[in-house]
Amino acid sequence: MKRLALLALCCLPAAAQELRSGxxxxxxxxxxxxxxxxxxxAMLWVQxxxxxxxxxxxxxxxxxxxxxxxxxxSMRGVAARYPAWDEASAAPTDLAGRIAQCRTERQGAPPLERESPGLLALSAYVGLQSRGVAISPPADPRLAPAMSQGAALYAERRGQLDLSCAQCHDDNAGRRLAGSTIxxxxxxxxxxxxxxWQGLGSLQRRLRGCMTGVRAEPFRYGAPEYIAIEAFLMGRATGMAMETPAVRP
Amino acid sequence: MARVLINIPREIRAGETIAIRTLIQHAMESGYRPGADGNVVPRDILRRFTARFDDEVVFAAEFSPAIAANPFLSFTMNVVAGGTLTLRWEGDNGFDQTETRRITVA
Incomplete structure (x- = not known):
């Protein structure tokens, strides 16, 4: 019995192990x-x-x-609580989506496109205010469907390489993919x-990179699928400290 | 105007050697990469960086196409008395930016 428990312990996926930032x-x-x-x-964009x-x-x-x-x-800890429910569109939205919405609907300004320098700059500046704050997704039951959709997408095999996110980032996290640690x-x-990238990019751009990497067709920027994956990932990273704006290789 | 980050130590004693760190927003397009249409993107890089302390050149650098975007430069200088630090970046397509910072010694 004891041995079985030990066996179960060493076969736990990475998500159940200690949370480790990249x-x-x-x-x-x-x-x-x-x-x-x-x-x-990234501080150039923050500026x-x-x-x-x-x-x-x-x-x-x-x-x-x-x-x-x-x-x-006013923005302290805000980025640590996204994606959140958006009343106007009756759907979950991410921080960049909220900023873009505020821009067009409340300021009446021309829309900020996804991955545009302006939207990235504002997201980085707002995100910076949450640096060091623990990730704490809102306990909103309306977000539950998105989170479970995200979990399903994360576990779903896709692309010509027929790989799911979980196969690398849960099953083989900490091991190496060519020269880099997964x-x-x-x-x-x-x-x-x-x-x-030699520049600033959003989580959606990163997800897109992984999807083309396994030769799957990526979703369009701002797609509900990306928001769902983000909601799932933020739930999975609950308690980790925000690092925005981070640097990655 | 390109965004610039310039880091100068806050408290400087006379005769101290200090490190100046600079970062400038620039694409540093090498001139060798094909764009989305298959044509080579024309070169657009910074060519020269000059740091002057009260008209005396304390550091200068020449850039080449292999240098990454948003180049970071760090150099040291000995400060005997206070003065004005003038940093100038020059590049292709008439890029020319000058930033000045006052340096005071305690």
Whole structure:
């Protein structure tokens, strides 16, 4: 009986093991880039976001700050609680979606496209205010269907390589895929500066990269499937500290 | 104007050697990559960086196409007395940006 329990313990998927941020597996030089704001290239986007936060836009000449005031206080911990339920569209939305919605509907400004520099900059600036805050998805029962859809998508084999997210990031996390260590895939630092991209990108861009990697057809940006996967991943990473804006290889 | 991060130590004693760290937003397009349409994207890189402390060049660097986007540069200088640090980045397509920072010694 005891032996059986031991066997069960060593076969647990990574998600049930200790939560480990991708930060831990990076080269020391890349860690140093992230650790200090003076060297973190993502801070260039944060600077841009800070400027956008207080610059009036749209028909009403309102800025984010006109309603929300100082982001340091009003946006503290906000990014750690997304995706959240959006009353207007009666669907879950991610932080970037919320910012884009605020932009068009409340400010009356031209829409910010997904992955556009402006939206990434604002998401990074808002995300920064939650740095160090523990990820705590809202206990909203309306999000439950999205979370279970995300869990199903995460476990579903896809693409010509016929691989699911779980096969790498749960079953083989910590082992190597060619030269790199397979991380547990926790969305702690998005939007983040990826050295491969030489720029800032969102979680959806990262998911897209994995999907084309297994030769599956990626979803369009902003698709409910991505939001569902994000909701599942955030639930899986509950309690981990936010790192936004992170640096990854 | 490209976004720039410049890090200068807060408290400097006279005669101290300090490290200046700079980061500038720039695509550093190498001129060798094909774009989405298959044609080579024209080169667009920074060519030269010059740091002057009160008109004296304290550090200069030349950039080449192999340098990554948003280049980070760090250099050290000896500060005897306070002055003005002028940092200038020059590049292709007429890119020219100058930032100045006041350096005071305690």
């Amino acid at each position: 930060f831990e597996d990076m080269a020391r030089e890349t860690q140093a880039l992230q650790r200090e704001d003076a060297t973190n290239p 841009e976001g800070e400027a956008l936060w207080s610059s009036p836009a749209g028909a009403n000449a309102q800025s984010c700050a006109s309603c929300h005031g100082a982001a340091e206080t 991380p547990q895939a926790h969305p702690t630092g998005y939007p983040l500066y990826r050295l491969e």
